[in-house]
Amino acid sequence: MEVTMNIKHLAIIIITPLLLVSCLNSNKSDWVVKINKSDITKEQIQVGFNNLPEDIKQQIPAEKQGEYIINQLIQDEILYQEAIKNTLNLKEDYQNYVKTLTNQFEYQKKQGLIDLFVKETINPKIKVSEQEVIDAYEKNKNTLFKAYEERSISHIVLKTEKEANSIHRKLKNGSNFKTIAKTKSIDKTTAVNSGKIPGKFTENNLSKDFKDAIFNLKRNGSYTKPIKSEAGYHIFKLDSKEIVKEKELKEVKQYIENQIFITKRNQEIATLLDSLKDSYKIEQNKELENTKEKTKTETEAEG
Incomplete structure (x- = not known):
């Protein structure tokens, strides 16, 4: 198993660069995608662009970053709705967390509930064995951990x-x-x-x-x-x-274990999302499709 965090996301919906530009520039409807009537908005997508980590930018071509952001937002919304179904929002520790927030930003409350859902439903399924850690160390000893x-x-x-x-x-x-x-x-x-x-x-x-x-x-x-x-x-x-000097196993054991855990967690989330996607109605804003076609026509005419 590679000791790296691979970017994995469920390709639920395809957003072309032209559609992304048109949706961010459009003065029409604010929503871009609906998941069971919950909106993903232009503002959320723009925030996603602004906060996209540098390491992610380096791994994903610029023309694919919009698709990545929207898919991440869709995945988060599905996990959030699953957390609500499991009534995790009523748990005392979550309610206490919400009370600690200085500003009651909706995204903070939502992310807190998603984190709780992953902690309670995904993390307990994940086990990392001693042998997996040893194997990962041996596989990466001459690259990640060499002198x-x-x-x-x-x-x-x-x-x-x-x-x-x-x-x-x-x-x-x-x-x-x-x-x-x-x-x-x-x-x-x-x-x-x-x-x-x-x-x-x-x-x-x-x-x-x-x-x-x-x-x-x-x-x-x-x-x-x-x-x-x-x-x-x-x-x-x-x-x-x-x-x-070369890193010995005891020096990097915790790091390797964490990376394997993260990789397995991502795989579990991807499997869960794949099993749930037919249960969620995902709708793309048709107005933006029309805006995209208009933008394309105008661009071709200018050319």
Whole structure:
């Protein structure tokens, strides 16, 4: 079993990019999809876009993100309605949770009830064995948990290639890197710290050009030739390097167990939703379909 959280969602309804744009721009009905007469609105979809985590954005192509958001909203609504059917909204711990909310936002109350439903109906079904943890560790030992090198770096950023080459020559002739970084670098955030970039870097969190240059530096204090980016021309200096040892099973056991649990929980939710989808009437707003066709016609006419 992979120790990663795969994005799984039930493809209940397909929302094309054109329909999504038309529904968000439309002045017609506020609702986009109904689930047993409960609305998913344009505002909810827009909030979903605004709050879509970066890791999800990286995993889902831009043209599929609208479909993902709407399907997530549909799934949440189905789980919420199932929680109501199971009268979880009447439970004392849920009522106490609602009382703690500073602002009685409907989405907070709804999410709290969904979380309670998952906790009481899904989580008890999930078991993670010791052997599953061991197998996942062995499978990922040479990738996720292998030893790796971290490097601390500083840089000087110049506007032009000519300036960068001039500074590079001065460094080769013995000029002080920290002094030049403070006085010449256009990256003022790092310039105040003599060019020091916060944090540590691995080969996995640098662009290819930066990675190749920085990880080819052999000794502390050595620096790269100028490298072009959108920000300007960088000269990187290696401050320090450190080998982070391979993670032993005992160090990552809880992490692996949590990831397997999350994967199994997602699978259980997907199975439940699949079994329930015929019990829920899911309706797409026909007005928006008409808006989409009008937008398409106007776009083709302009072309």
